[in-house]
Amino acid sequence: MRILVLNPNTTASMTATIRALAEESARPGTEITATQPLWGPESIEGHFEGQLSAVAVLDRLATFQEQFDALVMAGFGEPGREAAQELLDVPVFDITECAAQMAMMLGHSYAVVTTLDRAVPQIQDRLLTAGLLQRCASVRGTGLGVLELEEDTERTVREILTQARAAVEEDHAEVICLGCGGMAGLRERVEAELGVPVVDGVAAAVGFAEAVVGLGLSTSKVRGFAPPRPKTITSWPLSRHLPGPGGN
CATH class of the missing domain: 3.40.50.12500 (Rossmann fold)
Structure with a gap:
């Protein structure tokens, strides 16, 4: 294949x-x-x-x-x-739809952590069109641009964790989706520190x-x-x- x-x-x-x-x-x-x-x-x-x-x-x-x-x-x-x-x-x-579909198999609600806040409405619209928004607790931006994700991995993980924790504690999300292809490879680190399932859309x-x-x-x-x-x-x-x- x-x-x-x-x-x-x-x-x-x-x-x-x-x-x-x-x-x-x-x-x-x-x-x-x-x-x-x-x-x-x-x-x-x-x-x-x-x-x-x-x-x-x-x-x-x-x-x-x-x-x-x-x-x-x-x-x-x-x-x-x-x-x-x-x-x-x-x-x-x-990867947007696949991440959300998998997240809904793992918990009652999920959240997406993405890059800039301006991307949030675009992702929400995509999830709505796909019929996946109803169980989305929130879409949160890290404030990092797409190209910034590769500049400092430690900072990227730190900003993802900040928003992911808020999604779990404040928005009651049970699963986190990494909301950018540029976040590929960070799932295990985020999941280990967060303690809830984290889904990478590419995987x-x-x-x-x-x-x-x-x-x-x-x-x-x-x-x-x-x-x-x-x-x-x-x-x-x-x-x-x-x-x-x-x-x-």
């Missing part, structure tokens, strides 16, 4: 961190391929960058040459999952992908996620018309 893990931003070091966690989480015999868009924002912190990244992710998928059995989209709260489900013939797993999505592919299941194509209708789309895929990697 081969799982493609797609970091929605263009920061190579974050792609490497996400790849490492996915490989660590996968079962023996599962092959992980990780990539990122050929163009787009270095980090995603708002609706503009999120929508831009969604197009860049679809562009990458439209031009990706290797075969894979499932896709893991490694952006928390990012748009584009539904479009990827239309585009691909393999099942698609978004959860890999596990769900293995289960679904193993059961021989995939996305329904009869209505909502039917393939795009054939038509002319000017300059698509975009990367084929740009200079540099993937272009002329």
Whole structure:
């Protein structure tokens, strides 16, 4: 089984961190391929960058040459999952939804600890659209930008723990979800100090992908996620018309 893990931003070091966690989480015999868009924002912190990244992710998928059995989209709260489900013939797993689904199997309510406070409404909207917001006790921001997560691991863990403890003590959350792909690899440290289950969306999505592919299941194509209708789309895929990697 081969799982493609797609970091929605263009920061190579974050792609490497996400790849490492996915490989660590996968079962023996599962092959992980990780990539990122050929163009787009270095980090995603708002609706503009999120929508831009969604197009860049679809562009990458439209031009990706290797075969894979499932896709893991490694952006928390990012748009584009539904479009990827239309585009691909393999099942698609978004780390936001996978983290929340797994958290609800482990406790009555869960909380998300993410990056900047401006990301909170975007994540709440994503959970609402997915039908997962009802059991979300809170979404809390650490105040750290996405790229700051890699600058000082000790500070990152400390800020996550501050918000996670508040979510447990004040919001009555029973499970914590790490709300950014850039937090990959921090689950065990946070869980050990917090004393409640902590879910990493990348690991959860890999596990769900293995289960679904193993059961021989995939996305329904009869209505909502039917393939795009054939038509002319000017300059698509975009990367084929740009200079540099993937272009002329």
